[in-house]
Amino acid sequence: MNSKVAGEPTGEIPAAVGPSLSSILPRLLGETSVAVFLAEYWEKRHLYSKAAARGWEGRLFSKAAIEDYLARNDIRYPSVNLVRDGRAIPVDAYARKLRIGKYESFDLIDSARVVSEHQGGATVVLQLMQNSFPEAAEIANALSGYFRCRIDVHAFITPPGSQGLSAHYDTASAFLIQIRGRKRWRLHATEFQVPLEEHAFDVPAGIRKAVIDEVVLEAGDVLYLPRGVPHEGIALDDASTHLTGVLFARTWVDILAHALTVAEKDRRVRSSPAGLSAQPTESPDTSGLISEWEKVCESFRAAARALTPGDIGSTRVVEPSTRLGRYARKGLS
Numbered sequence: 476m477n478s479k480v481a482g483e484p485t486g487e488i489p490a491a492v493g494p495s496l497s498s499i500l501p502r503l504l505g506e507t508s509v510a511v512f513l514a515e516y517w518e519k520r521h522l523y524s525k526a527a528a529r530g531w532e533g534r535l536f537s538k539a540a541i542e543d544y545l546a547r548n549d550i551r552y553p554s555v556n557l558v559r560d561g562r563a564i565p566v567d568a569y570a571r572k573l574r575i576g577k578y579e580s581f582d583l584i585d586s587a588r589v590v591s592e593h594q595g596g597a598t599v600v601l602q603l604m605q606n607s608f609p610e611a612a613e614i615a616n617a618l619s620g621y622f623r624c625r626i627d628v629h630a631f632i633t634p635p636g637s638q639g640l641s642a643h644y645d646t647a648s649a650f651l652i653q654i655r656g657r658k659r660w661r662l663h664a665t666e667f668q669v670p671l672e673e674h675a676f677d678v679p680a681g682i683r684k685a686v687i688d689e690v691v692l693e694a695g696d697v698l699y700l701p702r703g704v705p706h707e708g709i710a711l712d713d714a715s716t717h718l719t720g721v722l723f724a725r726t727w728v729d730i731l732a733h734a735l736t737v738a739e740k741d742r743r744v745r746s747s748p749a750g751l752s753a754q755p756t757e758s759p760d761t762s763g764l765i766s767e768w769e770k771v772c773e774s775f776r777a778a779a780r781a782l783t784p785g786d787i788g789s790t791r792v793v794e795p796s797t798r799l800g801r802y803a804r805k806g807l808s
C-alpha cells in the first residue's frame with residue numbers, strides 16, 4: 476500500500492502554470508531553501524540535489540514521445556542536432572532537402588539517419604523543447620515566472636559510454652534534470668566567473684585538468700550549474716536523457732545599458748566631446764575634456780539612481796518561454 480509522508484515530493488509536475496510558479500524552483504533545489512540558494516549558490520557554485528525531481532523521470536519525455544517528435548518529418552535543424560566526442564556532426568549527415576516552390580533548404584531532419592548516427596555514438600540534442608512539449612513548456616514558464624527571464628529547455632540523449640560536448644562553459648546558468656540513465660559530470664575550475672555572451676567559449680587545456688567535482692546524475696537528480704563553470708558529461712552504462720533548463724537572467728550590464736538609454740534623454744550625454752579630435756598630440760590640455768566627462772558621469776548617475784526596482788526588473792523584454800499556450804488559445808478562423 477502506498478502511504479504518503481507529509482512534505483514528501485509527489486512526483487507530479489504541476490498541471491497549470493499559475494499554481495506552479497512558486498513550487499517548481501523549491502522542488503528543483505531539493506533540501507536547499509530558495510533563500511540559501513540565492514545567497515550561496517546563485518552564479519557562485521553548483522548545487523547537486525539528489526532525487527529532487529524524483530518521479531518526473533517516468534512522466535517527462537518518454538522514448539515514444541521523442542520518437543514521435545523525430546518522426547514528424549517537419550523538424551528542421553537546429554531544433555535537432557547531433558554532437559559526438561566534442562564535435563558537431565555536419566548537418567548534411569542527417570538532414571535532407573526541403574523544397575517548396577522555388578524555396579529550397581537542406582535542413583529537414585531525417586529521423587532514420589538521426590537514429591543511425593545515435594546508434595553510432597552521437598548525442599541527439601533537441602532544442603527549444605518548450606515549443607513542442609507541454610511538460611517542457613510547464614517547466615519553462617514556471618522558472619520564467621520566478622526569474623523573470625526567458626528559459627529555454629533542451630534535451631540531450633546520449634548513448635551508453637558516449638560523450639556529446641567536450642569541456643565547455645555556458646554563458647547562462649542552467650538546471651540539469653536527469654530523466655533516464657546515468658551521466659557523470661566533471662566540473663572544472665575557472666578563473667573567469669559569470670561570463671557574458673560575448674566572452675570566449677573555449678576552455679583552455681589547463682583548466683580542464685583542474686577538476687573541482689564529479690557528480691553522477693541518476694534519474695530524478697538535479698544539478699544547478701552557474702554560468703561560467705566548465706563542465707563535461709559522459710553517459711554511463713545506459714543511454715542517458717537529461718533536460719537542461721537554461722536561464723537567460725538579466726545582468727547588471729543589462730541594467731546599466733538600460734540606465735544609459737534613460738540618460739540619453741540628457742542632451743549633454745548625446746553630445747560629442749568638444750574638440751576631442753582637435754587635441755594636440757603633445758602635452759594636451761585635457762582639463763576641459765575631464766570637466767565635460769564629469770558632467771556626463773553626473774547625468775548618467777542621476778539617471779541610474781532614478782531607476783526603481785520595477786524599472787530594473789523590466790530592463791529586458793521577457794520573451795514568452797513557450798508558444799504552445801498562445802497558439803492553443805488563438806484559433807485560425
Ligand SMILES: [Fe+2]
Pocket residue numbers: 643644645706
Ligand atoms: Fe553546457
